[in-house]
Amino acid sequence: LIKPHSRPGLYIVNISAEMAPVAKVGGLGDVVSGLSRSLQRKGHLVEIILPKYDCMDYTRIKSLKELDLELHSFFDGQIHKNKVWSGIVEGLPVYFIEPLHPAKFFWRGRFYSEPDDFKRFTYFCRAALEFLLQSGKRPDVIHSHDWHTAVVAPLYWDIYVPLGLDSARLAFTCHNFEYQGAEPAVALASCGLSVRELLRPDRMQDNSFPNKINLLKGGIVFSNVVTTVSPTYAQEVLRPEGGKGLQGTLAQHSRKFYGVLNGIDDEAWNPATDSLLNHQYSADDLSGKEANKQMLRERLGLVTQGDDARRPLVGCITRLVPQKGVHLIRHSIYRTLERGGQFILLGSSPIPHIQHEFEGIARQFENHPQIRLVLKYDEALSHSIYAASDIFVIPSIFEPCGLTQMIAMRYGSIPVVRETGGLADSVFDVDNESIPIEKRNGFSFQSLDEGGLNWALDRAMSYYAQNPDWWEKLVRKAMKIDFSWDVSADQYVDFYNQIVTNVHATRT
C-alpha cells in the first residue's frame, strides 16, 4: 500500500465507476484519468478506486496483484468478503474491488445497464469506504463522480466518520444530470443507510417521486464542493430542462456549486506521438494527416481516386443516445452525401431501437463509396477517425462538456456543433463577429431542427472546398489550442484547498 504521509501536496482519492483506458464508457472515464494525471504532475498524490470488472482492458493495467488483505463489507444485512487488487494505470495507482458476493456484481460482461445497477454501485461505494478505513488511509479529499458513486457522501458522514475515517472532505462531480440513480427508497437500506433519516426533501428524497431516493441528490447535498463539467452547463442545470428535477436542489446549494470545463489528456491524445496512428503529424507538418485520411478511406472501402480525393471527410464518434441529437446525426449523414462529402460514423447504442435503426442505415450504405457506419466501441479506430477527418459533427441536444470536439480539434478536424453546454464553451463560430477572431475555431448552430445543422455543415463544407489555404490555417490554429487539463486541474486544487482549509480551521 502506498504511504501518503511524506507527500507535500494533497492526498486525493477518486471513487469512480470508470477510468480510461481500462474501464471507459464515455467522458467520465477520460476525466478521471486526465484530471488525476494532471494533479499527479502537479505534485499531489492521487489514487483511484474502481470496481474490478471482468470486461476491463486488463492489458492496460501494470503490476496487477491481489492485496494481502481480507476486506469485509456490509450489504443487505450481511457481511461479504471482497478481494482488493492494486495496479498501475497510466502511471496512476488504482485499487480494484472484487466483491465475492453471489450476485457477481462486476462479472457481467459490461459496465452498466444491468437491472441491479443501483445495488451494484451502492455495494461498491460501501466496500470502497470500508477499504479506506481498514487500510488506514487518511485522504484529504475523497472525490466521487456521477450517480454511481454519489452515495459515498452520505455513507461517509453517517457511517464512516463515526468509525474514524474522518480525515477527508468531499468533492463531487456530476458529469451528466440525466442519470440520477433514483429507486424506491427501501433500496437505500441495503448499504446500511437509514431510509427514515434520508427520505426527506432536504436530503435524498427525489424531487419528483417522493417515494424514491435519489443518489445524485445525495452527492449534491452531502458533499463539501460540487462541480459540473462546464460553466454553460452549470447555468443550464439551474433550469428545469437541464436540471432534470434537481434544479431546486442545486439552487439551494449554489454557493458550493461550480462549472469547470474539462480538459483532455494531451499525452493520450497527441497526433505527434499517437502510436495508434500510422502516420504521426503536427500543426507544423500536416502531411501525415492526409496520409491517415487516405489509409482510413482505403481500409473502410471509401473511394479515394481522382476528384474523390478532395472530398471532405466528415467524422462522428459518439454514444447513440437521444442526448447526442440522434436525428441530427442521421440527417448529417445524408446531408454530407448530398453536398459531396464522405462520412464515417463510429458509435453504438445501449437503446435497442436506436441501435436497430442505425444497423438499418449501416446496411443501406454497406458498400457505398462515400459513407461508412461502424456500430461498435473501438478505441483504436476512434483515433484513426479523429486523425483522418476534416470536419467533425456533434449536434447534441444537451452536452455537459463533450470531449470529442476538443479531441477533434487537437487532431485538426474542425467541429460543427450545436451551441449547448461545454460545446458552447469551447467551439466559437468562424463567422460570429461578436467573438474575437483569435478565438474562432469551428462552426455552430442553435436550433434543434435540421435547418440549423444544414447551415453550419454547409458552410464548413463550402469553406473546405473553396478556400483550402484558409482551411489549412484554421486546422493549424485549432490544433494549437491548449485543451490540456493544466488550467482546469488548478481550479480543482483551489476547490480542494478551500474545503480542506475549512477542515483545518474548524479543528484548531
Ligand code: ADP
Ligand atoms: P459522453 O461522455 O457523453 O459519451 P464525451 O464527448 O464527454 O461524451 O466523451 C466521449 C468519449 O468516448 C470520447 O473520448 C470518444 O472518443 C469516446 N467514444 C464514444 N463513442 C465511442 C466509440 N464507439 N468507440 C470509441 N470511442 C468512443
